[in-house]
Amino acid sequence: xxxxxxxxxxxxxxxxxxxxxxxxxxxxxxxxxxxxxxxxxxxxxxxxxxxxxxxxxxxxxxxxxxxxxxxxxxxxxxxxxxxxxxxxxxxxxxxxxxxxxxxxxxxxxxxxxxxxxxxxxxxxxxxxxxxxxxxxxxxxxxxxxxxxxxxxxxxxxxxxxxxxxxxxxxxxxxxxxxxxxxxxxxxxxxxxxxxxxxxxxxxxxxxxxxxxxxxxxxxxxxxxxxxxxxxxxxxxxxxxxxxxxxxxxxxxxxxxxxxxxxxxxxxxxxxxxxxxxxxxxxxxxxxxxxxxxxxxxxxxxxxxxxxxxxxxxxxxxxxxxxxxxxxxxxxxxxxxxxxxxxxxxxxxxxxxxxxxxx
Amino acid sequence: xxxxxxxxxxxxxxxxxxxxxxxxxxxxxxxxxxxxxxxxxxxxxxxxxxxxxxxxxxxxxxxxxxxxxxxxxxxxxxxxxxxxxxxxxxxxxxxxxxxxxxxxxxxxxxxxxxxxxxxxxxxxxxxxxxxxxxxxxxxxxxxxxxxxxxxxxxxxxxxxxxxxxxxxxxxxxxxxxxxxxxxxxxxxxxxxxxxxxxxxxxxxxxxxxxxxxxxxxxxxxxxxxxxxxxxxxxxxxxxxxxxxxxxxxxxxxxxxxxxxxxxxxxxxxxxxxxxxxxxxxxxxxxxxxxxxxxxxxxxxxxxxxxxxxxxxxxxxxxxxxxxxxxxx
Numbered sequence: 244x245x246x247x248x249x250x251x252x253x254x255x256x257x258x259x260x261x262x263x264x265x266x267x268x269x270x271x272x273x274x275x276x277x278x279x280x281x282x283x284x285x286x287x288x289x290x291x292x293x294x295x296x297x298x299x300x301x302x303x304x305x306x307x308x309x310x311x312x313x314x315x316x317x318x319x320x321x322x323x324x325x326x327x328x329x330x331x332x333x334x335x336x337x338x339x340x341x342x343x344x345x346x347x348x349x350x351x352x353x354x355x356x357x358x359x360x361x362x363x364x365x366x367x368x369x370x371x372x373x374x375x376x377x378x379x380x381x382x383x384x385x386x387x388x389x390x391x392x393x394x395x396x397x398x399x400x401x402x403x404x405x406x407x408x409x410x411x412x413x414x415x416x417x418x419x420x421x422x423x424x425x426x427x428x429x430x431x432x433x434x435x436x437x438x439x440x441x442x443x444x445x446x447x448x449x450x451x452x453x454x455x456x457x458x459x460x461x462x463x464x465x466x467x468x469x470x471x472x473x474x475x476x477x478x479x480x481x482x483x484x485x486x487x488x489x490x491x492x493x494x495x496x497x498x499x500x501x502x503x504x505x506x507x508x509x510x511x512x513x514x515x516x517x518x519x520x521x522x523x524x525x526x527x528x529x530x531x532x533x534x535x536x537x538x539x540x541x542x543x544x545x546x547x548x549x550x551x552x553x554x555x556x557x558x559x560x561x562x563x564x565x566x567x568x569x570x571x572x573x574x575x576x577x578x579x580x581x582x583x584x585x586x587x588x589x590x591x592x593x594x595x596x597x598x599x600x601x
Numbered sequence: 602x603x604x605x606x607x608x609x610x611x612x613x614x615x616x617x618x619x620x621x622x623x624x625x626x627x628x629x630x631x632x633x634x635x636x637x638x639x640x641x642x643x644x645x646x647x648x649x650x651x652x653x654x655x656x657x658x659x660x661x662x663x664x665x666x667x668x669x670x671x672x673x674x675x676x677x678x679x680x681x682x683x684x685x686x687x688x689x690x691x692x693x694x695x696x697x698x699x700x701x702x703x704x705x706x707x708x709x710x711x712x713x714x715x716x717x718x719x720x721x722x723x724x725x726x727x728x729x730x731x732x733x734x735x736x737x738x739x740x741x742x743x744x745x746x747x748x749x750x751x752x753x754x755x756x757x758x759x760x761x762x763x764x765x766x767x768x769x770x771x772x773x774x775x776x777x778x779x780x781x782x783x784x785x786x787x788x789x790x791x792x793x794x795x796x797x798x799x800x801x802x803x804x805x806x807x808x809x810x811x812x813x814x815x816x817x818x819x820x821x822x823x824x825x826x827x828x829x830x831x832x833x834x835x836x837x838x839x840x841x842x843x844x845x846x847x848x849x850x851x852x853x854x855x856x857x858x859x860x861x862x863x864x865x866x867x868x869x870x871x872x873x874x875x876x877x878x879x880x881x882x883x884x885x886x887x888x889x890x891x892x893x894x895x896x897x898x899x900x901x902x903x904x905x906x907x908x909x910x911x912x913x914x915x916x917x918x919x920x921x922x923x924x925x926x927x928x929x
Contacts, residue, residue, distance in 0.1 A: 319718060371913050374640050374721065374868065378860045379913060382906030389902050463927055510857070514725060521722050555671050562736040569730025576723045577711040 247595055262444055279433060284426040292425035293498075299539045300432040301493045306519040306531035307443050308486025313517075314526035315447055316479035317459030318368050322380035324512035325387035326484050327491025328504050329357040332397050334492035335406045338419075339399055346411050346418050350435065350492045357488020358481040360387075365480030369473060372462070384513055391504040407501035419496045428497045435493065439486055444528055446482065455479050456526075487516075518568070522575050524584025533583040541568065611770045612890040613883055618776035620882020621783045622841060626859035627866065627874035628787070629834040634868050635807040636827040639709065640721045643728035645856020647697075647832060650735040652839030652848040654696050656744040659689040664738045686748040690836070697832030705825045732853060741850065746843035750778050779841040786837055787875060790830070799826060807869075861909035867919030876920060881905045 251266050253259040263269040287296065305323060312318050333353035337344060364383040371379050391397050398406050410420030417423040418431050446452050454475040457465035466472050495502045502508075515538060523534020542564055549560040579585055626644060633641045641647075657664065661680040669675060684692070708727065712720055751774040762770040794800035805813040806823045814820055842852055862881050866873025885904045892900065918924055 319721075367910055367914050370917050371910075372917070373717070375864055375913055375917065375919075377721070378864050378906070379910045381857065381860060382903060382910045385903035385906055389899065393896065393899065517722070517725070556667075558741065559667055559671055559737070562733045562741070565729050565733025566737065567733075569726045569728065569733060572726030573708055573723050573730065576715075576719055576726065577708065580715065580719050 262441075276437075280430075284430055287426050287429055289425045292429050294543055295539060296429055297432055297498050299536055300429070300436045301490050301498055302516065302519060302535040302539060303436055303532050304439055304493070305487050305490035305516045306523065306535045307440060307528060308483045308490060309516050310520045310523075310525065310528070310531045311443060311447070311455070311486065312479050312483035314520055314524075314530075315452060315459060316455040316476065316483075317462075318365075318476065318479060319373075319377040320380045320483070321377055321510070321513045321517070322364060322383035322387075323487055323516045324508040324510060325384040326357050326361055326487040327494060327512060328387055328391055328508035329360050329484075330354065330488030330491030331495035331502055331508065332391050332406065332504075333357065333488065334496050335399075335408065336397065338409055338411060338496070342409075346413055346431070346496065347434075349411075350489055350496070353492040354485040354489040357491070358485040361480045361484020361487070362477050365477055365484075368476050368480065381510075384510055388504055388508060391508075403503075405501055405503050406495070408496045411496075419500070421500065423497075432493055432497060435489060439489065440528060440532075443482075443486070447528070451475075451478060459526075518572055520582075521572065522582055524582030527582070527584035529587060530582050530584030533587070537583065541571075609887065609890060611772075612886045614770060614772060615776070616883035616886030617879055618772070618780060618882070619886065620879035621776070621780045622838070622845075622878075623855070623858055623862045623881055624875045624878025625779070625783050625786070625834065625838040625841060626855050627862040627878055628790070628871065629831040629838070630859060630863055631866075631868065631871055631874045632790075632827055632831045632834065636803055637709070637806075637824050638717055638720070639724060640717065640868070641831065642721065642724040642856065643731055644831065644835060644859065645853040646728045646731045646735070647700075647835035648839035648842065648855065649848070649850070649852040650700075650731050650839075651693055651697055651832065651836035652746060652843040652852060653735050653739040653744065655689055655693045655748075655836065655840065656746050656843070656848055657739045658692050659684050659686065659748075662739060667740055668737055690748065690840075693836055694833055697836055698829045701828030701832050702825050704828055705821065709824065710821065728853070728856075732850075743847045743849040744843075746840065746848050748840055748844065750775055750840075750844055773845075775841070775845055779845075782837060782841065783875075786834065787871065790871065799823075803827060858905060861905040864909040864913055864919055867921045870919070870921035873919060873921035881908065884908055 247267070248265055251264075253264070258264075261269075263272055283296070305327065309320060309323050312320050330353045333356040334349055337349045337352055341349075360383075364380065367379050368376050392404065398404055408419045410417055410422060412418060413427075413431070416427045418427055447455070454465070454470045455478075457468070457470050458472060458475045458479075462472055465475070491508065494507070499507060519534035519538045520531060521534070522537055523532070524530025545564050545567060546557075546560055549555045549563060550557055555563075575582065626648065629644045629647070630641055633639050633644075656662075661682045661684060663669070663677050663680060666678050670677060704727065708723060709720070712723055755772045755774045755777060758770055758772045794803055802813070802818045802823050803826065805816070805818055806820060810820065813823075838855070839848070839852065842855060858881075859878075862874060862877040864877075865880055866875070866877030885901045885908075888904050889900050913919070
């Protein structure tokens with residue numbers, strides 16, 4: 244009833260090939276864009292921006308990146324935190340070395356640098372598969388974090404070992420630094436989310452995306468039918484690291500402002516992003532957004548409930564958070580291994596028939 | 602003999618001792634992976650949980666005391682008794698067996714037949730869950746664990762090496778006892794899996810699930826058994842690491858250290874876990890000794906992973922792993 248394809252006729256190939264071929268999906272997409280661009284920027288304040296919206300947008304980018312590698316190409320990576328650190332430090336070095344450069348170029352270049360690092364660490368994936376690869380990506384995680392801690396050039400020889408983002412403006416409005424308005428930072432992140440999600444959507448449904456999926460489903464069979472595993476795996480690593488690097492750059496420049504590498508980009512960050520795509524749904528862009536929203540929202544809600552409503556100590560609330568997050572992950576894997584994206588699909592199936600179930 | 606060489610020898614010996622510790626953790630991984638194909642990320646947290654439980658029982662702490670105090674406004678902390686070490690260890694073993702049963706009953710029973718990667722992620726969830734439970738039960742402060750193992754510098758080695766080289770080696774008694782315990786544990790495990798009925802069932806399941814099922818072996822029972830064994834291995838690892846550096850959160854991170862050990866040794870081989878542990882222990886100690894000062898130190902954070910990575914590129918199944926045969 245609410246969701247149906249009936250009566251939605253296509254008369255040209257362009258219409259048939261559009262991103263959202265079903266009218267309902269298309270209108271929903273426009274509605275989301277309208278809310279995100281037309282309504283939220285006028286009502287946003289610092290609390291909402293810092294606690295929910297900006298981390299959601301940034302983690303959505305990271306989750307899409309990891310989903311491309313793990314969900315679409317089947318290469319499990321535990322090095323997301325390390326690659327985000329590359330993005331953050333690349334942004335920092337670019338911002339301090341070229342003060343005239345605008346933030347969009349800085350962030351994109353940081354993404355490209357991360358892509359190169361990602362390809363370097365992706366090379367072993369040609370020989371190493373499965374768990375062995377997952378553990379091998381830990382090498383990237385620990386080595387990169389160690390390197391940013393130990394080589395003073397990366398943090399410009401600052402005494403604290405931290406990096407902090409200098410103020411940069413776009414169109415006369417501060418984007419980074421303490422004076423940046425919430426709505427400017429929000430729109431800046433939204434711009435990247437919009438462009439990158441569009442890019443990911445079109446990559447994954449094009450020929451390269453199909454190659455990734457062929458490799459994921461069975462790499463030897465894919466090789467036999469003519470998919471070049473070298474090209475497919477390395478492009479997946481490159482694109483994924485590009486996304487993750489941009490997310491890391493934004494996390495540092497726009498969201499946190501100052502970063503200590505072990506704390507902000509440790510192994511826990513890798514797991515956080517991994518949880519997002521498991522809970523959201525492997526191999527689904529909608530799932531990346533849903534998972535990011537879920538994992539950003541959950542701690543805030545839990546903490547507000549436990550320390551606010553119940554009045555518990557914050558340490559106990561933190562421990563409970565661990566129990567609940569861990570429990571939820573196991574619960575999801577048991578009940579719905581394909582995540583929120585699959586639940587959404589089931590809902591659509593139901594809505595198609597509602598209110599007559601047969 | 603030049604000083605450098607003597608120091609290198611001392612570093613190597615200490616590296617060997619650390620390697621034994623890594624191997625202890627890796628052993629738990631191998632047990633579960635062989636029998637059920639589950640790559641148990643939670644092994645390190647199990648060690649933490651076991652050690653915490655041991656300390657808690659020994660000191661007579663009340664489980665979930667903080668939580669109870671917070672909810673009911675009471676002020677309880679201790680039962681007021683002290684349990685002798687041996688009894689406390691036995692009680693902890695019971696707890697770990699109960700934990701193994703619960704894990705099998707509530708989680709992995711529902712995940713039979715899922716892809717390995719899903720199982721792996723479930724164990725990551727389990728690790729988070731168990732860490733939270735452990736903190737809620739016993740608190741998150743650093744605890745000292747003392748089960749009566751000898752500690753401090755070994756005088757005999759110190760004296761003997763001083764006589765031979767003119768320089769006394771510093772070897773911790775605790776490391777030596779850890780090596781002995783590890784050796785006993787491995788020997789016991791091998792004997793158990795070779796000569797007992799349960800051990801044979803375990804090996805049968807490791808070989809082929811369906812064939813084992815068809816000759817009447819209960820998979821459920823074997824899996825509970827394997828998780829219990831892994832829990833006991835985790836307890837031993839927890840006792841060793843806990844007496845060395847206190848029972849604290851960082852204990853759960855040794856699981857991450859055990860991963861490169863496994864990659865080197867191969868996921869399916871018990872001797873591999875031991876040899877891999879020794880190689881990693883010695884390798885990282887020597888690297889930190891020889892190259893570390895030149896590039897800023899703290900190289901043991903990543904050296905093991907990079908070593909394993911480089912090694913795997915040449916031998917993807919590890920040293921002793923079964924050859925990976927892929928069919929379409």
